[in-house]
Amino acid sequence: MPKSKYETIYKDLKQKIEGEEFTYQDLLPSEHVLVQTYGCSRNTVRRAISRLVTDGYVQTLQGKGVRNIFRPVEQTSFTLGGIESFRESAKRNHQEGRTEVLCFLEITADTKIARRTDFPVGSELYYLQRLHYLDGKPLIINHNYFLKSAVPGLTREIAEGSIYDYLENTLHMTIVNSRRVMTVEKITQIDEKYLHLDANDYNCMAVVSSHTYNSDGVMFEFTQSRHRPDYFRFQDNAVRR
Amino acid sequence: MPKSKYETIYKDLKQKIEGEEFTYQDLLPSEHVLVQTYGCSRNTVRRAISRLVTDGYVQTLQGKGVRNIFRPVEQTSFTLGGIESFRESAKRNHQEGRTEVLCFLEITADTKIARRTDFPVGSELYYLQRLHYLDGKPLIINHNYFLKSAVPGLTREIAEGSIYDYLENTLHMTIVNSRRVMTVEKITQIDEKYLHLDANDYNCMAVVSSHTYNSDGVMFEFTQSRHRPDYFRFQDNAVRR
DNA sequence: GCCGATTTGTCCGTATGTATC
DNA sequence: CGATACATACGGACAAATCGG
Numbered sequence: 001m002p003k004s005k006y007e008t009i010y011k012d013l014k015q016k017i018e019g020e021e022f023t024y025q026d027l028l029p030s031e032h033v034l035v036q037t038y039g040c041s042r043n044t045v046r047r048a049i050s051r052l053v054t055d056g057y058v059q060t061l062q063g064k065g066v067r068n069i070f071r072p073v074e075q076t077s078f079t080l081g082g083i084e085s086f087r088e089s090a091k092r093n094h095q096e097g098r099t100e101v102l103c104f105l106e107i108t109a110d111t112k113i114a115r116r117t118d119f120p121v122g123s124e125l126y127y128l129q130r131l132h133y134l135d136g137k138p139l140i141i142n143h144n145y146f147l148k149s150a151v152p153g154l155t156r157e158i159a160e161g162s163i164y165d166y167l168e169n170t171l172h173m174t175i176v177n178s179r180r181v182m183t184v185e186k187i188t189q190i191d192e193k194y195l196h197l198d199a200n201d202y203n204c205m206a207v208v209s210s211h212t213y214n215s216d217g218v219m220f221e222f223t224q225s226r227h228r229p230d231y232f233r234f235q236d237n238a239v240r241r
Numbered sequence: 242m243p244k245s246k247y248e249t250i251y252k253d254l255k256q257k258i259e260g261e262e263f264t265y266q267d268l269l270p271s272e273h274v275l276v277q278t279y280g281c282s283r284n285t286v287r288r289a290i291s292r293l294v295t296d297g298y299v300q301t302l303q304g305k306g307v308r309n310i311f312r313p314v315e316q317t318s319f320t321l322g323g324i325e326s327f328r329e330s331a332k333r334n335h336q337e338g339r340t341e342v343l344c345f346l347e348i349t350a351d352t353k354i355a356r357r358t359d360f361p362v363g364s365e366l367y368y369l370q371r372l373h374y375l376d377g378k379p380l381i382i383n384h385n386y387f388l389k390s391a392v393p394g395l396t397r398e399i400a401e402g403s404i405y406d407y408l409e410n411t412l413h414m415t416i417v418n419s420r421r422v423m424t425v426e427k428i429t430q431i432d433e434k435y436l437h438l439d440a441n442d443y444n445c446m447a448v449v450s451s452h453t454y455n456s457d458g459v460m461f462e463f464t465q466s467r468h469r470p471d472y473f474r475f476q477d478n479a480v481r482r
Numbered sequence: 483g484c485c486g487a488t489t490t491g492t493c494c495g496t497a498t499g500t501a502t503c
Numbered sequence: 504c505g506a507t508a509c510a511t512a513c514g515g516a517c518a519a520a521t522c523g524g
Binding site: 030031032046049060061062063064065066 | 507508509510
Binding site: 003004005006040041042043044047061062063064065 | 491492493494495500501502503
């Protein structure tokens with residue numbers, strides 16, 4: 001159930017664009033027309049459209065209209081704009097996702113971990129290593145650090161499923177945003193072993209480090225995701241201002 | 242000169258946050274207060290704030306307020322949200338940028354190039370190889386394909402400076418958006434030679450492929466940027482909806 | 483638990499500016 | 504020039520969440 005009017009309009013337009021009810025390069029109906037078809041104010045359709053702009057689905061042109069520039073995705077794009085759990089992106093791509101917990105520890109942040117994760121020294125943390133399979137292939141190793149005080153009661157069993165599902169639906173935490181940094185790093189022996197990589201073939205991999213915040217403003221998670229280079233693919237739409 | 246009120250407010254708040262006039266984790270003045278300090282309507286301050294949210298500077302919390310979660314950047318972050326030319330990001334990081342044109346050709350798209358770039362077969366294109374130096378170090382090799390009909394009069398001399406400056410200020414083109422895909426690929430002999438890489442050290446690199454559109458809705462540029470793995474760093478802020 | 487004050491979220495209507503055709 | 508389209512801005516109304524008494 002979508003809660004707001006502009007979100008229903010956004011989803012409806014998005015679906016129509018994906019379903020190619022509007023042809024590529026054509027203009028969408030004008031805001032004035034959309035106001036009448038959806039029976040709402042102009043501000044409301046504009047909010048919906050601005051979301052489509054950030055999604056890279058349309059471009060707005062003053063004096064002209066709103067042009068459809070959506071191109072269907074060719075392949076299994078891994079991550080897109082927002083925050084997505086592994087399970088969610090697997091589902092979106094119609095793939096079967098499985099997670100194996102390699103390691104589940106309760107630790108206290110020393111200076112080295114603090115520098116790596118940005119958690120203060122002395123923080124009580126869960127440290128997990130998790131291996132993510134997509135359609136049976138091991139593709140990602142995650143090194144997760146969760147703040148124990150914000151994520152109480154985490155267990156190995158939960159970590160084998162979806163941690164985000166536990167956070168949102170059991171702990172009723174609201175995940176807000178995530179600062180991510182993408183780099184390329186040398187592979188380690190752990191990567192080589194679990195992802196079945198050969199350093200003579202690929203000796204680097206894509207690494208995504210993220211600091212994630214909840215609605216209490218606490219950074220409750222630091223994760224380093226190490227991706228098989230030959231399957232990594234990150235999509236983005238940039239807008240010139 | 243900022244053209245709009247909300248943009249001035251956005252920039253002012255952004256600067257205050259960066260200058261740490263608001264402390265980390267504290268709430269900003271309420272919308273009501275900001276309306277009075279800036280002498281504008283509530284919608285206008287809300288537009289400014291929503292930009293700060295997408296920048297990852299603040300998070301808004303219904304019933305509470307707007308919390309400052311800005312952390313000063315630790316390092317030379319390479320790319321951030323929007324579209325930036327090499328020159329612009331060099332300047333933003335207070336680094337000296339220089340560009341060397343390795344190759345400047347006029348070509349017609351055959352099936353192979355068409356598949357690679359998404360330009361239709363038979364398109365008249367400029368093909369450039371350019372080497373970008375930052376503070377004297379060669380860091381990026383760009384393979385640029387420009388649609389000749391949209392970018393007339395491009396020369397080697399222009400390409401040694403800023404092509405985007407030429408597009409925007411001489412041709413008065415409006416660049417709108419860019420679809421980017423990031424992957425990790427094996428290095429080639431060209432990469433090895435010009436970026437002074439050693440395949441025994443790093444045998445992969447970060448590759449950013451982008452399709453860029455102007456306000457006429459034409460995809461006028463396809464570029465493959467190949468980045469030295471040890472200097473590549475891409476930042477992003479993701480929002481959970 | 484309730485109530486009221488505060489704060490952000492959604493939505494509306496209107497007016498004016500600016501770009502396109 | 505006028506008509507159309509999007510961009511900016513204002514003011515007001517109500518909903519929803521938070522917090523303190």
